[in-house]
Structures are given as C-alpha cells and as structure tokens.
Amino acid sequence: MSSESTPALLKGAAGVESTASGGPAPAGPSARSPRSRSTAAYARYAAGKLAGAAVSLFAVLVTSFFLFRLIPGDPVKQMTGGRQVSTEQIAAMRREFGLDLPLWQQFTQYCGKALTGDFGTSYQFRAPVVDKIAEALPATLLLTGTAFVIYTLLGIWLGARSAWRNGSAGDRANTAFALTLYSVPSFWLGLLLIITLSVGIGPIPGIFPTGGMESGNTEGIDRVLDIAHHLVLPVVTLVAVEYARTLLVMRSSLLDEMGSDYLTTARAKGLRDDLVRRKHAVPNAMLPTVTLLFVNLGTTVAGAILVETVFSWPGLGGLFYQALSVPDLPLVQALFFVFAAAVILMNTLADVIYPLLDPRVGR
Template sequence: MTADAASAPVDKAGGTALAGPPARGPRARTGASYLRYSAGKVGGAAVSLLAVLVTSFFLFRLVPGDPVKYMTGGRQVSAEQLAAYRREFGLDLPLWEQFTSYCGKALTGDLGTSYQFRAPVIDKITEALPNTLLLTGTAFVLYTALGVFLGTRSAWRHGRLGDRLNTGLALTLYSVPSFWLGLLLIIVFSVGMGPVPGLFPTGGMESGGKEGFAYTIDVAHHLVLPVVTLVAVEYGQTLLVTRSALLDEMGGDYLTTARAKGLRDDLVRRRHAVPNALLPTVTLIFVNLGRTVAGVILVETVFSWPGLGGLFYQALSVPDLPLVQGLFFVFASSVIVMNTLADLMYPLLDPRVGR
C-alpha cells in the first residue's frame, strides 16, 4: 500500500472512501458572507421604500386644506362643478381605492398629475431636480471637504487653541437655524447694512436675459449666498464626527509602531489613522449625499431657489397631494438608497463588518 492510500480515509467496510469536495477557503466563505449581508441590506431597503410609499399617501391626507377649492381660484362655483373637479382627479373615490390606484401607478413610475400645474408629477420633479443638485451638490462638496479637513486637524491637535476654536465655531453654526442664517445673509449682503453694500441678489437663480458665459457667471452670483448658508450650517457635523472617530483611533498601538519606524507625524495621520477612522464619516457622507436630492426646503424657500425644496413648499401650501406625495417619496428614497450603498461599502472598508 502506498503512502497516499494509507493516508486516505477508510469507510466502515474497510475500503478506501471516495474523496469529498474540497473545503471552501476563507475567500469563498467571505464572498458568501458578503452576498448574504448584501441581500439582507437590499431587502431591508425594499421594505423601507414600500413603507415610504404607504406613508406618503396617508400622511399628507392629514394636511388641512381643500385642493379643489384652490383649483377654482376662489371663484364662486356650483356643487356640480366641484363634483366634476373631484371626479377628474379621482378625489370622489373611496380612500382605499385611491390608495390602491396610487400604489399601482407608483410602482410603474407614474406619480400622478399635479393639481396646480396640470402636468405629470414626474415631469415637474425632473424639471426642478438639476437646480437642486446644482445648489446642494456644490454645498455638499464644499462642506464635506471642509469638515473632513478641519476634523482631522482638530483631532490631531486636540486640546490646543485651534481645536477649541474649530469645535466651538462648528457647534455654534450647526445649532443655527438655516433659514435664520439665510435671512441674515440677505439683510447684510443683499440689501446692504451700514458700510456693507448689497453685493448679491436677494433670491432666484438668474437675472434673465443673459446667455453663454455671462449666464454662467450670473447663476454663480446667485449661488453664493445659499451655498454659504448650507456650508456654514452643515460642515460642523462632518467636522465633529470626523474628529470624534479619529480621537478613538489615536491611542492605537499601530500608530505607536508607525512612529517607532520613523514615519513623519503627518504621514502617520494620513496613511494610518485617517483611513481607519473613516467608517462613521462615510456613513455621514452617504446620508448627506442622499439629502442632496432632497435639497434643503427652508434654504430654497428663503432664497427663492427653483428646486425641489421650493417646489415642495409650494405644493404643500395648496395642498397639491400628488406633487407632495411624489416629492416626499423621492426625498425619502434618495436617503434610503444612499444609506444602503453605505452599508454595502462597509465590508469593503472594514472586513469585520458583515461577518
């Protein structure tokens, strides 16, 4: 008998057993764990989207106001005319029938027809979305970069004067209502106050009558104050989360080892400490990224910015139920999707997640 035969497993009858399938390696087990983890997160997101769809229908039925009376423009109309309006928009149907119709259409991408604009809701959202992305996307890039940079600097020099000033200013601005800060900036820099002349427009996205490069400069001019408002209010959250996460990592033995190897302090921070502290910051970045689609309702309203936030405020004042429901679903869906993407990235950043 050869050495290989002697070492082979033997069954109860005394014969050599057939070789079984090879054991799954660590990489295969890791891949299977990630697939199970991803399936659970995607399934949870689908359930959340369904819950948002249901909530968006019933929640805004509690808003006071009669959309039919708004559509009549305050004119004296007969009961027959009011009934005709209700039939046109399906408001005469029982609530359960309105709900099933709404869900069925929403699942096919039809969010209904706006009462006040007499246009498909999806068209109004598509029209206003680029304006919102321009405003909130620009602010998102600026306050994320500023928050991460100042957060890492404050944590690495914690307890010093610069750290105290950074965290104090961040906490102060983060607690300021965005609409109040926006109004204050309009008073000082748009209307003018004392020796400060009015430098920026009071609202809107453009002055009109301009094309080409002049149009781009005009839009950028209107963009300054709302972007400054959003950056001032939002950067503090990123700074504080980044600072806290980095402080938790600074006592790690691996940083002491890196310094003992002769690495410069700045290199230790950038290559070792910051990457290991990014997990909470990545969560916050993805949540904020989801909010760029939702826009900021109060800031867009204060600055009369023609985006999704201003459209939502306008629809809520009617109430324009299909438009409000559609916008609410888009806002919530963007946050859910971005949270799910953040969850799917966690195991790639930290292999311990999802095991």
C-alpha cells in the same frame, strides 16, 4: 484476520493516505474556501439590507398617501382661486382628478401606478408629476452637490487638524464654532445672510441677489457666472449648518487612532509628523467618515427644502412648498417619496459599501 476484510482495510488506508497527502477531500459546506464563505456571507448581508430598504420605501409610499390627506383644505377649491364656480364644475374637477372615488380605491390606484413610476398629474400645473420633478431636479442637484463637496472637504480637513492638535486653542475654537452653526436653524441663518449680504445693513452693502437661480438676461459664460453669483448664499447656508457633523466624526475617529502602535512605529522610522498624519492616521480614520458622507448626501437633498424656500431656489424644495400650499396631493406625495427615498437609499448604500472597506462588518 479474514481475507474478505483485507481489501476493505487497504481501501480505508488508501483513503486516509490520500487525504493526508493533500488529495481530494469530501465535498460539502465545510470544504468551501474562506473566500467563498466570505462572499456568501456578504451576499446574505447585502440582500438583507436591500430587502429592508425595499420594505422602508413601500412604507414611505403608504405613509405619503395618508399623511397629506390630513392637511386641512380642499384642493379643488384652492385651484379655483376663490372664483365663483358651479357645483357641477367642482364635481367635474373632482372626477377629473379621481377625488370622487372612495379613499381605499384612491389608495389602490395610487400604489399601483406609483410602483410603475407613475405618480399622477399635478393639480396646479396640469402636467405629469414626474415631468415637474425632472424639471426641478437639476437645480437641487447643483445646490446640494456643490454644498456637499465643500462641507465634506472642509469638515474632513478641519476635523483632522483639530484631532491632531487635540486640546489646543484652535481645536476648542473650531469645535465650538462648528457646534454653534450646527445648532442654528437653516432658514434663520439664510434670512440673516439675506438681510446682511443681499439687502445690506449699515456699512455692509448688498452684494448678492436676494433669491432665484439666475437673472434671466445672460448667456454663455456670463450666465454661468450669474448662476454662481446666485448660488453663493444658499451654498454658504447649507455648508455652515452641515460641515460640523463631518468635522466631529472625523475628529473622533482620528482621536481613536492617535495612540495606535503603527503611528508610533511610523514616527520611530523618522517620518515627519505631518506625513504620519496624512499618510497613516487619516486614511484609517476615514472609515466612519465615509459612511457618514453617504448619509449626509441623502439628508442634504431632503434638508434643502427650507433653504430653497428662503432663497426662492427653483429646485425640489421650492416645488414642494408650492405643492403644499394648494395642497397638490400627487406632487406633494411624489416629492415626499423622493426625499425619503434619497435618505433610505444613501443609508443602504453606506451599509452595503462599509463591509468592503472594513471586512469585520457583515461577516
């Protein structure tokens, strides 16, 4: 062996020894820790979901512009209310609202302003659309938020109890009743409740108001109680229609957990059956239900249109019905976008959060 090769061999041996003894390894993608690789995978997953949501929102923005222009009727003539107006006045109103422009120009202006948060001016209210939505939003959030909390808790509780007593008479009755209510149209159920509990039928007196959010002549705690009184029937309608979905998903998830080894181990340790269900089975069965809760939150906001219309609730649903009857194109377009955006954003939020609860997703 030559003398020149000796340093090279020693250097190679030293490198092998350094690596074997836990010294610094060569830098590169394969040298990253499992945690950094997992974080990078989650970041790519979340970015993909957010990009998909952005594309969906833009598609909704475009759809809302063209969809409501298929509605028969002339907004300007509807706003005149059948009064005799001259051709010059009608032309002036068309110029005021930009309806005299070519369709492509209306579309580009609409998209440009909407991307900055400006949805135009309402035809019938002569006020910025964003302001009208902001006025009606608290009433919708009060109604849908109250209903969401109630039907979520009710669905989880009844779903868990039904699954734990799978096949019992209570389970069958619970599931059948929930499915029956879930298949009932919300507007029909609302009208039925108004007839029986507001107007009164036979021996049943009218207990609740037929519509509206408040009587308008109360203050302080009396006003709070008055709003709560008006809130009962709309909330009952939403809860009755929506709680079945949570119940069925919770029941199915818990049934999948019933035969797991960790439950057998918990019982073998002498834990009470109720404790095994609450402390061990239900938390593990909650993962699909948590995802559903986000989806439900978005669909409840969008699905409150019929309920708010039936009960004359002054929220976004009632405002949408008013705008559609004109048609008030800027207001209809903006509300359609809000309802669709609520569903899209809640679905995206569920997709982004789920991998944090179950690391097997999105890796």
